[in-house]
Amino acid sequence: MKIGSLLKYSLYLIIMILVTFLMLTVYLYFFSNNQSIEMGYSILIPLCIFITSLLYARSTHERGLIRGVEIWVVYFAVVSLFRLLLNNSTDMSMLMHLIYLPISILGGVIGVNLKK
Numbered sequence: 001m002k003i004g005s006l007l008k009y010s011l012y013l014i015i016m017i018l019v020t021f022l023m024l025t026v027y028l029y030f031f032s033n034n035q036s037i038e039m040g041y042s043i044l045i046p047l048c049i050f051i052t053s054l055l056y057a058r059s060t061h062e063r064g065l066i067r068g069v070e071i072w073v074v075y076f077a078v079v080s081l082f083r084l085l086l087n088n089s090t091d092m093s094m095l096m097h098l099i100y101l102p103i104s105i106l107g108g109v110i111g112v113n114l115k116k
Contacts, residue, residue, distance in 0.1 A: 002060060009056040010074040016048045046100055049075055050107040057111030068108025072101050 024040050049071060057067040076097055 005056065005059055006070055006074065009052055009059075009071065010078075012055070013048060013052040013071065013075060014078060016052065017045060020044045020048060046103045049100055049104045053104045053107035054111035054114075057108040058114050061112060064108035064110070064112030065105055066108070067111070068105035069101070071108070072104040075100070075104075 021041070021044065024037075024044065028037060053068040053071040056071055057064040060067060079097070
């Protein structure tokens with residue numbers, strides 16, 4: 001495990017999720033009344049996780065499966081920490097977060113096998 005690379009790509013993941021959520025929220029608030037666009041929130045997280053694990057595995061060129069799991073663990077830890085700090089009493093959808101795990105692993109495996 002390369003801690004420096006993991007921290008760098010974890011920061012990329014958090015920034016990517018926050019920026020895409022901000023853009024979608026601004027778009028929905030100012031320009032759209034369509035409720036079906038709100039489904040985009042559920043698509044953005046797995047897409048960001050996939051892209052980040054792909055880039056992380058591509059930069060290390062080893063063990064894409066493990067690299068995908070590492071990115072998912074960081075994502076899950078950040079989400080759990082935010083829920084704990086904000087005293088959010090709602091239940092976390094473990095099934096939804098477990099569905100993100102294979103997506104992250106797939107990104108890692110594809111990232112290792114991509115050529116520069």
